Amino acid sequence: MAQVIVVGAGIVGAASAYRLAEAGLKVLLLEKEATFAQGSTGRSAAGVRVQFSEPLNVLLSYHSILEYQRIPEAGYRPIGYLFLVPEALAEAQEEALRTQKALGVPVERLSLEEAREKVPFLEEGLAFATFGPMDGVIDPHGATAFYLKEARRLGAEVRFSEPLLGGERQGGLWRVETPKGRYEAPFLLLSTGAWTGEVGRRLGVEIPIWPVRRVVYATAPAPFPHAFPLTIDLGTGFYLRSEGERLLFGRSNPEEPPGFTEGVDWAWLGPTLEAGLARFPFLSELSLDRRASWWGYYEVTPDHNPILGFVAEGLLVAAGFSGHGVQQAAMVGRLMAEEVLLGRARSLDITPFGLERFLKGSLVGERGIV
Incomplete structure (x- = not known):
């Protein structure tokens, strides 16, 4: 049995699967398409930048770019x-x-x-x-392929052509179903991009993406x-x-x-x-x-900023980036691993991007959305 099920093999899901596996957890990644990076990742304009107005967005991108610089497969080019x-x-x-x-x-x-x-x-x-x-572009396909390769090397299982049909929380486990089987794990991470609202409804959870x-x-x-x-x-x-x-x-x-x-x-x-x-x-x-x-x-939220972290018991979301998923994925993967292992992210405080901000009316006022 997996300890974490990651749904979505775009760059955010791939980076998260890699970091979770690196932490020693047994990871299962499910992807509805026949291969990886078929959603927003593969159709991105591939830009990466630190020029945001909100500190959390600046730092998510900054630390991600530093990581892309070290990954030849990411094809980082600092064109500015x-x-x-x-x-x-x-x-x-x-x-x-x-x-x-x-x-x-x-x-x-x-x-x-x-x-x-x-x-x-x-x-x-x-x-x-x-x-x-230091702003520029990367190769989203190359970066995603690298993360998946490393995740598999560390023991993660990746299954393609397996859309999540539904699931529920029972006995401390998320039990989910695809056309090919049923799986269970204590933690379920949705990195399903523009499809996250739809996938959430299949789990009985309303996610505004x-x-x-x-x-x-x-x-x-x-x-x-x-x-x-x-x-x-x-x-x-x-x-x-x-x-x-x-x-x-x-x-x-x-x-x-x-x-x-x-x-x-x-x-x-x-x-x-x-x-x-x-x-x-x-x-x-x-x-x-x-x-x-x-x-x-x-993948758009009410304030055009992502939802990161736990949204229900054992259920995490890393989606809703409004065009900034590629540029922030590397650091988000690390933070999702911290959320699972430590109960909350420690490297950066991601509470401003929690789901509860929409319930409290405390929207993030990022001015650097393009």
């Missing part, structure tokens, strides 16, 4: 994140910058002239820029050389970055309803480009590659 700050958000971004510096993470305040050395843009309405030199579609558009190879950091116009939420000879770009649609809507939203391309061209006129020189564009899901 460049935030273009409008006048209206200048004071809030200055406060976030002070928080980041107080925590000892590397973030720089740039003049607009300095920022334009990294990517050309129109300065109208902007106050300054911030740049994170919903899927919201997000789209990444890709250009054809550009007619000019470029090596742009992941650049975000905070005024509109439009972002872009170089990926080889292409550019990737996107912008979250605030009107996108929750749900498992499938396919690239081509109707949102126009509003996205309108915002992008207003700041980055050079985009008019590029053509779109529809076949290289893709879509995936954000």
